[in-house]
Amino acid sequence: MIRAAIKKTLGTFELDISFENDGGVIALFGPSGSGKSATIGLIAGLTRPDSGAILLDGRPLVDTAKGVFVPAHARRIGLVFQDAQLFPHLSVKHNLLFGRFFAPKAERRIALEPVIETLGIGHLLDRRPGRLSGGEKQRVAIGRALISSPRLLLMDEPLAALDSTRKQEILPLIERLRDEFRIPIVYVSHAVEEVARLAARVVVLAGGRVVAAGTVEDVFGDSAAQAGESRFRRASFVTARVAGYDEAWGLTELAHPAGTIWLAGRAGPPGRDCRVAVRAVDVTLATARPAGLSVRTVLTGTIGRIDTDDGPLAAVTVDLAGHGHVVASATRKALDELGLAPGRPVFALIKTVALDEQTVALAPR
Numbered sequence: 190m191i192r193a194a195i196k197k198t199l200g201t202f203e204l205d206i207s208f209e210n211d212g213g214v215i216a217l218f219g220p221s222g223s224g225k226s227a228t229i230g231l232i233a234g235l236t237r238p239d240s241g242a243i244l245l246d247g248r249p250l251v252d253t254a255k256g257v258f259v260p261a262h263a264r265r266i267g268l269v270f271q272d273a274q275l276f277p278h279l280s281v282k283h284n285l286l287f288g289r290f291f292a293p294k295a296e297r298r299i300a301l302e303p304v305i306e307t308l309g310i311g312h313l314l315d316r317r318p319g320r321l322s323g324g325e326k327q328r329v330a331i332g333r334a335l336i337s338s339p340r341l342l343l344m345d346e347p348l349a350a351l352d353s354t355r356k357q358e359i360l361p362l363i364e365r366l367r368d369e370f371r372i373p374i375v376y377v378s379h380a381v382e383e384v385a386r387l388a389a390r391v392v393v394l395a396g397g398r399v400v401a402a403g404t405v406e407d408v409f410g411d412s413a414a415q416a417g418e419s420r421f422r423r424a425s426f427v428t429a430r431v432a433g434y435d436e437a438w439g440l441t442e443l444a445h446p447a448g449t450i451w452l453a454g455r456a457g458p459p460g461r462d463c464r465v466a467v468r469a470v471d472v473t474l475a476t477a478r479p480a481g482l483s484v485r486t487v488l489t490g491t492i493g494r495i496d497t498d499d500g501p502l503a504a505v506t507v508d509l510a511g512h513g514h515v516v517a518s519a520t521r522k523a524l525d526e527l528g529l530a531p532g533r534p535v536f537a538l539i540k541t542v543a544l545d546e547q548t549v550a551l552a553p554r
């Protein structure tokens with residue numbers, strides 16, 4: 190459990206934020222310069238707040254009112270940055286063991302072997318960092334942080350320097366840290382898809398303030414949270430339960446109160462909740478249930494809000510029947526002609542080809 194309410198002035202920038210999380214992964218999301226790394230530095234103890242407190246499991250890491258400041262090395266917090274920051278003169282094995290140095294013997298919950306096995310770095314142990322690829326370095330950095338048996342892991346854009354293939358390799362490893370090692374994680378990113386895949390809760394920062402906070406579904410279901418994103422990158426996330434897999438057609442059926450969602454390929458075991466990323470440009474709106482269309486996924490809902498600017502396009506947030514939201518991109522002209530406005534019932538159509546295994550992740554439990 191982390192709870193933070195802090196203020197810090199850095200030059201002309203003023204950070205003034207508060208958030209809390211019960212466990213699992215909480216994401217700090219926001220544009221460049223919004224204060225994400227500054228927040229990480231305060232939690233890690235690399236900087237001191239001007240005022241406020243940060244509590245981890247009820248104990249203060251810092252509390253300016255009580256004069257408490259636990260130094261960084263005594264906080265038992267693991268750090269993983271964009272660049273792995275390994276010690277160049279130490280082998281992989283000794284880089285890993287360096288992490289253990291920080292864990293008092295009685296608190297060494299995490300052993301070397303399972304970490305090496307989980308991260309798939311057994312064959313690298315004798316190498317020095319200079320002879321590792323970017324993805325391999327990052328695995329070792331994650332391993333080093335894990336082996337310190339941290340009470341909390343801070344990950345600041347850990348995948349930002351990697352290509353998309355490496356990202357896809359490392360994302361499941363971070364999911365395993367979350368699910369198997371059960372380490373609470375504060376995860377900084379401005380990649381919507383990473384945040385959606387890993388985090389249960391999101392805090393959106395802008396200009397040093399919290400502008401939105403809540404579940405991934407709620408925060409990204411509100412088109413305002415992605416106001417800076419191009420229309421091609423906007424996405425919303427729908428949580429639905431795997432109902433079955435159609436072997437004959439190779440499709441997964443996901444059950445949601447608003448309707449059945451079809452996805453190409455396999456999503457997960459029946460009964461498990463999945464989170465599906467739906468790009469706003471792949472959603473079509475209709476005022477009547479369509480007939481004679483190839484689209485298989487038809488979800489019922491009500492228009493929650495419409496965001497427009499001076500341009501020709503609008504972002505429409507549809508509140509789905511049951512729970513969750515889906516955001517659709519549409520032209521202002523179409524909305525006008527169809528008379529679509531907040532409060533109107535609507536059908537959200539999603540092409541099955543827009544959804545496949547790449548767009549779905551098992552929802553954090």
Ligand SMILES: Nc1ncnc2c1ncn2[C@@H]1O[C@H](COP(=O)(O)OP(=O)(O)OP(=O)(O)O)[C@@H](O)[C@H]1O
Pocket residue numbers: 199200201202219220221222223224225226227228379
């Ligand atoms: N030591 C400092 N002195 C003065 N200004 C600082 C200092 N550290 C950070 N800032 C400023 O604080 C603001 C927030 O920076 P921060 O690194 O937290 O942003 P960020 O959200 O992590 O951005 P990015 O995604 O680009 O890493 C920026 O305007 C930055 O220039």
